[in-house]
Amino acid sequence: xxxxxxxxxxxxxxxxxxxxxxxxxxxxxxxxxxxxxxxxxxxxxxxxxxxxxxxxxxxxxxxxxxxxxxxxxxxxxxxxxxxxxxxxxxxxxxxxxxxxxxxxxxxxxxxxxxxxxxxxxxxxxxxxxxxxxxxxxxxxxxxxxxxxxxxxxxxxxxxxxxxxxxxxxxxxxxxxxxxxxxxxxxxxxxxxxxxxxxxxxxxxxxxxxxxxxxxxxxxxxxxxxxxxxxxxxxxxxxxxxxxxxxxxxxxxxxxxxxxxxxxxxxxxxxxxxxxxxxxxxxxxxxxxxxxxxxxxxxxxxxxxxxxxxxxxxxxxxxxxxxxxxxxxxxxxxxxxxxxxxxxxxxxxxxxxxxxxxxxxxxxxxxxxxxxxxxxxx
Amino acid sequence: xxxxxxxxxxxxxxxxxxxxxxxxxxxxxxxxxxxxxxxxxxxxxxxxxxxxxxxxxxxxxxxxxxxxxxxxxxxxxxxxxxxxxxxxxxxxxxxxxxxxxxxxxxxxxxxxxxxxxxxxxxxxxxxxxxxxxxxxxxxxxxxxxxxxxxxxxxxxxxxxxxxxxxxxxxxxxxxxxxxxxxxxxxxxxxxxxxxxxxxxxxxxxxxxxxxxxxxxxxxxxxxxxxxxxx
Numbered sequence: 001x002x003x004x005x006x007x008x009x010x011x012x013x014x015x016x017x018x019x020x021x022x023x024x025x026x027x028x029x030x031x032x033x034x035x036x037x038x039x040x041x042x043x044x045x046x047x048x049x050x051x052x053x054x055x056x057x058x059x060x061x062x063x064x065x066x067x068x069x070x071x072x073x074x075x076x077x078x079x080x081x082x083x084x085x086x087x088x089x090x091x092x093x094x095x096x097x098x099x100x101x102x103x104x105x106x107x108x109x110x111x112x113x114x115x116x117x118x119x120x121x122x123x124x125x126x127x128x129x130x131x132x133x134x135x136x137x138x139x140x141x142x143x144x145x146x147x148x149x150x151x152x153x154x155x156x157x158x159x160x161x162x163x164x165x166x167x168x169x170x171x172x173x174x175x176x177x178x179x180x181x182x183x184x185x186x187x188x189x190x191x192x193x194x195x196x197x198x199x200x201x202x203x204x205x206x207x208x209x210x211x212x213x214x215x216x217x218x219x220x221x222x223x224x225x226x227x228x229x230x231x232x233x234x235x236x237x238x239x240x241x242x243x244x245x246x247x248x249x250x251x252x253x254x255x256x257x258x259x260x261x262x263x264x265x266x267x268x269x270x271x272x273x274x275x276x277x278x279x280x281x282x283x284x285x286x287x288x289x290x291x292x293x294x295x296x297x298x299x300x301x302x303x304x305x306x307x308x309x310x311x312x313x314x315x316x317x318x319x320x321x322x323x324x325x326x327x328x329x330x331x332x333x334x335x336x337x338x339x340x341x342x343x344x345x346x347x348x349x350x351x352x353x354x355x356x357x358x359x360x361x362x363x364x365x366x367x368x369x370x371x372x373x374x375x376x377x
Numbered sequence: 378x379x380x381x382x383x384x385x386x387x388x389x390x391x392x393x394x395x396x397x398x399x400x401x402x403x404x405x406x407x408x409x410x411x412x413x414x415x416x417x418x419x420x421x422x423x424x425x426x427x428x429x430x431x432x433x434x435x436x437x438x439x440x441x442x443x444x445x446x447x448x449x450x451x452x453x454x455x456x457x458x459x460x461x462x463x464x465x466x467x468x469x470x471x472x473x474x475x476x477x478x479x480x481x482x483x484x485x486x487x488x489x490x491x492x493x494x495x496x497x498x499x500x501x502x503x504x505x506x507x508x509x510x511x512x513x514x515x516x517x518x519x520x521x522x523x524x525x526x527x528x529x530x531x532x533x534x535x536x537x538x539x540x541x542x543x544x545x546x547x548x549x550x551x552x553x554x555x556x557x558x559x560x561x562x563x564x565x566x567x568x569x570x571x572x573x574x575x576x577x578x579x580x581x582x583x584x585x586x587x588x589x590x591x592x593x594x595x596x597x598x599x600x601x602x603x604x605x606x607x
Contacts, residue, residue, distance in 0.1 A: 001487065001494040001503075003480075010482030010523070292478045295437065296539070297467025298495050372437045374478055375428065375551050 003293075003302065004309035007286070018278060019317035025271050026322025027329075029347065032264045034330060034337030039260060041338045043169035043253040046108070047244050050091065050118045053223055055244050056213040056230050059237045064093055064211035065169065065244070066251045071236060073183075073208040076113075082229055084221025089116030090210040092182040095172060100150050105142060107175050108168040109152065111182020117214050120176050126161030133181055137161040139173035152177070153185045169252050171335040179210065268350065275318075275351070276358035279311045283362030287369050294371035303366050308359045315355035319348050381413030382449065384546050384579045385434055390443030392429055392602075403429040404440070405602040413546065416570050416580040418590065421599035427583045428551065430599065434581060435470055435549050436462045448546050467496055471540030471578075473569075475552035477532040479524040485511060485535045486520040492542040503542075510538035514568060530561045537565065541572055548573060550582040559588045566592040 008015050047065065055064075056071070056079055063069020073090050080088040092111035097104050112118030114129050120137050126146035129135045136157040138144040144159045151157075157177060166174035177185070217223060223240055230238035239247070249257070283290075290303055323344060330337040392404040403426045411417055419427040432438035433445065436452060436459075445453040448469050452459050459465050466472075479488045489510055490503035511517045514534040516527075524532055533553065540548055548569070554562035566589045573580045582593070590596060598605045 001491055001500065003482075003491075006487070007482040288478070289480055289482075292474075292480065294463065295435075295466065295472055296492055296495070297463045297465075299463060302495065370437075372432050375432070375437075375472075375474060 002309070003306045004313070007306065008310060008313065015314075019314060020321060022275065022278065022314065022318030023321025023325060025274060026318050026347070026351070027325040029264070029267050029271055030322050030326040030339060030344070031330070031333070031337060032260060032267055033343045033347065034326065034339045035333070035335065036257065036260045036264060037338035037340060037343065038333075038336035039169075039253055039256055040249065042167050042171055042336055043248045044245055045165055046093075046110075046168050046174070047241070047248055049110075049121065049166060049174075050089075050112075050214050051121060051216075052117050052214040053217040053241055054085075054215045054226055054230075055239045055241070056215065057211070057237055057239065059231075059233075059235050061237070062247050062251065064091075066247050069211050070209040071211075071213065073179075073210045075236065076116075076210075076213045078233075079213045079215050079230070082215075082226055084217050084223075084226055086216045086218045086221075087117055088213055088215040089113045089118040090179055090213055091118040092179060092186065092211045093168075094182065094186055095168075096152055096185065098150055098152050100144070105144075105150070106172050107138075107142060107152075108170075108172040109182055109185065110166075110174050110176050111179040111185075111210075112176060113179045117216055120161075120163040120166065122163065123161045124164045126159070128161055129176065129178060130160065132178055134158060135160045135177070137163055137176040139166040139175065140164050141167065141173040142175065144175075152181075155181070155184075157181070165336075167336075169248060183208070183210070271351075272354045272358075275315065275354050276361060278314065279307075279355065279358040280361050280365070282310060282314075283307050283359075283365055287366070288374065290366045291369045291371050291374035294369065295374045300367065304363050307362045307366060308356070311355040311359035311362070312352065315351045316348075319351050381577050383410055383412050383446075384448050385409065385411035385581065386444075386446040387430075387434065388444040388446075390430075390433060390440045390445065392426075392433060392438065392440045402602050404433070407443070407599075407602070407604050409597065409604065411547075411579045411581060413577045413579055414574050415594050416566075416573060416592065417582070417595040417597055418593040419581065419583045419597050419599060420585070425599040426602040427599055429602075431549050431551060431581065431583050434547070435472065436465055467492070467543060469545050469547055471543070471545040471548045473533075473536050473540045473548065473550035473553045475555050477524070477536035477556075479527075479532060479535055479539070481524050484521050484523055485516065485527065485531075485538075488524065488535055489538045489542050492539055496543055506542055507538065510541060511535065513572075514538050529556045530565070533557060533565055534568070537569060537572070541576065541578075544576055544578075546576070546578045548578055548580045550580060550584075552584055552586070553582060554584065554586050554589055562586060562589050563592065 057063040058069040058071050061067040061069045076088050076090040090113055094109050096107050096109050134155055134157050136159055138159050140162050146159050148159045149156045227238035230236050387407055387409040390404055390407045393400055393402045395401055421427050433440050486507045489507035493503035493506055511520050516531050516534045519531055554565055569580055
């Protein structure tokens with residue numbers, strides 16, 4: 001006869017309500033884990049997207065994500081000719097706010113050279129950029145659809161394709177345009193300002209600078225050698241893909257990451273206290289019944305089983321409800337919530353440990369109960 | 378009535394609580410023998426030591442001195458002689474409480490069967506024995522009902538069934554009829570006596586209920602921890 005299950009069934013509504021409350025708490029814990037993972041994943045997404053080995057940036061900077069970087073666009077030709085480089089491309093990044101459908105979209109505009117590294121790796125819907133100007137491939141989270149147009153700066157761009165998971169470390173969805181369009185967007189003035197400049201005799205000069213040159217190496221090529229070669233130009237610096245990822249995590253999202261990590265720690269501590277309190281209270285409410293069981297001869301293992309099993313069922317139910325809820329709502333969060341099976345299982349382990357420890361408190365109280373308290377009124 | 382084996386033998390048992398000025402002597406050199414088939418009552422004013430004696434016989438409270446033998450087995454002689462007192466209680470002693478103390482999350486039948494389950498008997502045997510006892514006590518029709526829905530008399534009869542489930546030879550009852558009216562109290566005592574005789578058991582009851590005094594073979598009075606008359 002399983003006394004734990006019988007007791008749960010007896011007060012099923014209350015137990016389910018308690019599990020649901022715990023489940024909501026677990027939802028918040030899982031959401032924080034997911035937001036933490038999402039922050040890291042989003043931050044790395046923009047670096048990983050070009051799938052390159054080397055980033056050539058302005059010397060003395062940690063560009064193009066941690067700091068501004070500006071180098072001559074023709075550096076790409078020089079890098080492409082270096083030993084071990086399979087292909088190279090120039091790339092530009094900038095944030096733009098664009099009106100669309102009565103709202104303002106905040107976009108992360110990535111300018112790349114079609115046919116060279118830096119463009120979207122996989123098109124989820126539609127096609128890639130096929131012309132030199134005024135076409136774009138947008139991340140699905142922008143809400144843009146193939147066939148729609150959107151005004152960026154002075155020009156209107158047609159959305160020709162969609163990608164998924166392309167964004168910057170701030171969570172702004174990315175759009176891909178040609179490098180030429182991106183450079184124009186960055187440097188062109190609006191017509192009124194242009195007229196003022198023309199009236200004072202200034203010559204419109206288009207800057208031919210880009211944020212970085214990215215390069216894919218031939219199999220077996222020495223990345224460090226390429227870096228050393230690049231650094232011979234005093235205005236250039238070279239970083240490996242790993243360096244770039246490290247910079248993003250160590251500087252760009254470090255504070256946000258630590259903030260969420262700390263909050264997650266507090267949340268886990270609060271959850272542990274709440275679980276302990278629930279289990280302890282559940283046990284204290286049963287002390288008279290435990291005394292009766294002791295009096296009629298129930299061994300300790302029966303009483304311990306009653307408490308520990310209920311604690312574990314409570315923890316497992318809370319974890320299950322929390323997981324179910326977060327999987328249901330995670331796509332409605334404004335930023336990505338990324339839940340890895342490993343994280344979910346670690347949380348299950350933590351909850352199991354907390355439940356065991358909490359039930360130990362209850363077991364301690366139960367073991368102290370004098371069976372004589374069952375006698376009398 | 379022919380009496381059987383000696384089931385309870387309490388010799389020179391004393392129990393005190395506290396020391397020095399705060400010392401309270403709850404039992405002083407109590408001797409008591411109860412034989413199979415006997416139904417006895419422990420009487421006395423509050424604080425006279427009735428419940429303490431019941432707890433000593435029930436192996437819940439260790440005496441300060443003396444010797445206790447239950448069903449021919451020495452259990453206390455200056456110290457506990459049995460390692461597993463709960464197992465001893467499970468096998469030899471049945472308890473009936475003032476408030477029935479049924480487990481609220483079990484049905485009437487499960488409340489009875491749980492004793493056999495704890496004793497390691499198969500579930501089928503527990504169910505059958507519970508059903509048999511509940512039918513005998515005329516509450517079989519309430520077997521699947523939880524205690525909260527039982528009347529006071531029904532709950533007390535289920536508690537009696539639980540106390541008898543493992544066929545103990547010693548039944549200890551603490552004010553078993555306190556919550557019942559006169560007629561029902563007499564009925565419950567008659568049932569307990571009948572079952573005690575059939576199972577060759579003895580019953581020791583703490584009671585203040587004068588209505589049922591005529592149901593006992595002996596009335597044992599306690600005063601200030603002394604056994605004053607038997």
